[in-house]
Amino acid sequence: MGSDVGANIRRERDRRSWSQARLAREVCRAAGISGDPVGRQEISRWETGKRTPREWLPFLAAALGVPVEVLTAPPASAEPPLPTLADFLPEEDPLSPLEGRTGRRVGMGTVDELRQRVHGLRLADDVLAGGDLIRPALRDLRRVVTLYRESGHTSEVGRQLLRQIGELAQIAGWIASDAGQHAEAERIYRLGISAAQHAEDRILAGNLAGSLAYQMSNTGRETEGLILAQAAFRDSQAEAPPKARALYLDRVAWAHTKAGGAENTQQAIRALGEAGQALSEDSPGTESPGYLYWVDAGELRVMESRVYTELHRPLRAVPLLREVLGAYDATHTREMALYLSWLAVALADANEPEEAASVAERVISLASATPSERVAERVRVVLGRLQNHADVPEVAALLAEHR
Structure with missing residues (x-):
């Protein structure tokens, strides 16, 4: 029972983005007790199953705003595994048109509808993480591939459908990578590269290849x-x-x-x-593909700041990151968490561990509400980098709470 209760306490605390110290204070407040008979370390022991809260359970439930039964119930069964490309596409060449097509004939109006759908998925990715979007992304990819293979269309409409497959594969590959499905993302990217090459769209093929290269660089x-x-x-x-x-x-x-x-x-x-x-x-007056709408001077500063952080040049990285974060929309939770993680590392390199720990707390809080493997990995990187400053009280407290 202890481990189940601990997992439930941790889950409910994470949902509120509370630290263990914050939950300890709220429990004492719910119990009407002054002082701190329950502290951060006691919360940690409960969450890890080393101790069972027992008489404190009603006050934990009150502090978290849930019935006691929520904390004592067995953890919910794991979510079904994320789908793969193989679940959505035929085993044979997915870009091979079927003989004797029986589907309806489609024209450029259908292509325009698909283009809007793909762009909508890109916009959704701006504010949602890969774990939330992988299923609809793969369903859309199946739909477009099926449409290309089975419908009747002119050669130009077919070329445009291939371009939509390529564009959809680019965003679906990015989403799969964000969900931590790197092998799956590579398969999706390679499907998109094939579609772009069939469509003779070298710009799109280059974008897909660059996306795959980016994943490779980040995964060893x-x-x-x-x-x-x-x-x-x-x-x-x-x-x-x-x-x-x-x-x-x-x-x-x-x-x-x-x-x-x-x-x-x-x-x-x-x-x-x-x-x-x-x-x-x-x-x-320069025409660019619609999928490059997000490429601007601000995005170049993001990459520049990340490069200088990775190269351990915090004097260059920190001002750039502060500039980027100051202008960034806070509704983009994943990007805020990622950029803050780079700032935390740069501050640690600049020998500002107290501020780095404060920024790291914000990263961890955002990460708790973001089903993104990219963000989870950055949390691990930040905590690992802060180990070099474990003798600083603020850092020691952070590492103890999130070990």
């Missing part, structure tokens, strides 16, 4: 990531508008950064400069 495949990021830029730059070139170069900069070494450091900084130059060539 730095050499592959660098090779692919460079190839995506090299093969697409001749046709790419300024925004696309800037994005490709940002990914090249990150791939060099993750690859490490003095030469890659120089190449990373050079690519950042070239990305800024490419974006400066963008003008109101």
